[in-house]
Amino acid sequence: MNANPFTRRTFLGQTSLGLGSAALSSLASGTTGSGLPHFAAKAKRVIFLCMAGGPSHLETFDYKPKLDELDGKPMPASFTEGQPIAQLQGKELKVQGHLTKFSRYGKSGQLISDYLPHTAKIADDIAIVKSMVTEQINHDPAHTFMNTGTVISGRPSMGSWITYGLGSETEELPGFVVLTSVGGRNPQPIASRQWSAGFLPSRYQGVEFNSSGDPVHYVSNPKGVSPAQQSALVDAIRRLDGKRNAQVANPEIDTRIAAYEMAFRMQTSVPELMDISGEPQHVLDAYGATPGDGSYASNCLLARRLAERGTRFIQLYHRGWDHHGDLAKYMGVCCGLTDQPTAALINDLKERGMLEDTLVVWGGEFGRTPMFQGKGGPGRDHHIKGFSMWMAGGGVKGGISYGETDELGYHAVQDVVHVSDLHATMLHLLGIDSARFSYPFQGLDMRLTGVEPAKVVKGLLA
DSSP states (O other): OOOOHHHHHHHHHHSTTSHHHHHHHHHHHTSSSSOSSSSOOSOSEEEEEEEETOOOGGGTTOOOHHHHHTTTSBOOHHHHTTOOOSSOTTSOOEEOOOSSOEEEETTTTEEEETTOHHHHTTGGGEEEEEEEEOSOOSHHHHHHHHHHSSSSTTOOOHHHHHHHHHOOSOSSSOSEEEEEEEEEESOOOOOGGGGOOTTSOGGGSOEEOOSSSSSSTTOSOOTTOOHHHHHHHHHHHHHHHHHHHHHHOOHHHHHHHHHHHHHHHHHHHHHHHHOGGGSOHHHHHHHTOOTTSOOHHHHHHHHHHHHHTTOSEEEEEEEEEOOSSOHHHHHHHHHHHHHHHHHHHHHHHHHTTOGGGEEEEEEOSSEEOSEEOOSSSSOOOEEOSSEEEEEESTTBOOSEEEOEEOTTSOSEEESOEEHHHHHHHHHHHTTOOTTTOOEEETTEEEOTTOSSOOOOOGGGBO
16 A cells, blocks of 8 residues: 655665756756856856945935935935835934035046045946846845845855856866955844855855965865875765765765865865965055955955856955945945956956957946935945846946936936846856746746846947
C-alpha cells in the first residue's frame, strides 16, 4: 500500500532525470535556457557605488531656483497631501533652500553643486538621471528594493543575478565582491543579505572583503598548516564530496567543492589584490588612498584592481549619508570622502581603456525632501518621489541629464525612471533582455525586474 521511500530516493538521486540533475544541468549552462548574452553587450562588468543613507539630490545634481525663492516658507500642501513622507505627521514643514551653489561644467554644461568639485571635472563622462523613483521610504527596505527589485528579504541581489547569468571572467577571485567604508552622519547598518544569492545557487552570492585583518574570513591557513597540507586537505574534501554527489546529484555540493577550491586559490590572489602599496604614488594621490586604511578612496582603487582581474560585479557601500540634520556639515564630510576617489576611478578606467566596457553607477537608496521639519541644524528627510543617480561608461551616453523633477524637486515629472527600469537598463547594457532573464522558483519565473514590465531607458544609451 505504501510507496517505497528507498525507491523514490533512488529515482530522484541517481537517474539523469532527477530534480538534482535538472538543477545541476541548469547551473552548468549558466543561463535560463535561452542563451546568454541575448545580444551584443556594451558592458562586461559593473561597479556600483552605493552612497548608503540617501544623498540629497538638492545638494548634488538637481538645482531648483524656486527652492531658494521659497526658503523658510511653509511647504505648499499641494506637494505633500496624500504622499508617503518621512516627517512626523502634523508638524509644520518649511521649504529648505539649497545649502550650496550650483554651476555648469564641461562642454555639456551639466549643473553640479559646489560639494562635488571633482565630479564636476568628469561632467562630460556621466549621465545624470534626475527623475529616479523608488517604493520604500526607510533605509533597510529601500536598500533591499534597490539591490533586489523587491522588498521581500532573501531574494537575489542584482550582483548575484548578473554573475548567475554571465558568470565571472576570473577563477582566482569571486565574481561578485562587496567593499564597505564609513564616514558621515548616522551611518546605517548594511546587512549581508543585501548581497545574498537568495534562491539562486549560493555560489553567486557576493563576498565581502574586509578593510582590516584578513581580507576574507577563514581563507588564511591556520598556524602550522603549510600550503601543501592545505592543498591535500582541499583535494581530499573534493574527492569525498564528489563521491557523495555521484549518489545525490545535489548542485549545492558542487557549490561547496567550488568554494573550497576558490578559497585555496584566493589565499594567493587576495593578498596580492588587496596590497595597493605597489601602485604608483601618482595613482594613490589621484584617489587620495592610503594603503590599508579601509577608506572609500582605497575601495575605489580596489574596485579598479578587481575589474582588471575579471570580477563581474563590484559593489561599494559608503555609509554616512543620512542627513536629517546638520546637512551642510555632513555633506561636506561625505563628499570630501567620496568625490575625489569617485572621479579618480572614472579617470583611471578611462586612461586604461576600461571605461568603455565597465558600467559605473552612483547613487543611494533614495533622495531627500525639499522641506525641513526643524530638528537641529538644517537637514532633509527620506524621499522616494524624485532623486538623482548617475551612470557612466559601458554604453552610457556621457554629458547628459535625463528626466526632471518639479520646481521644488519633490516629484519626478518628466521621463520618470523606476528602480526596475534602472535594473532593466543595466541588464540591457550587459547584453541581457530583462523580460527573458528569469529563474524558476516556487512555481514562478522570477526576475530581477519583477512581474510588471520594466523599460530600458534608451535615452541613456550611447
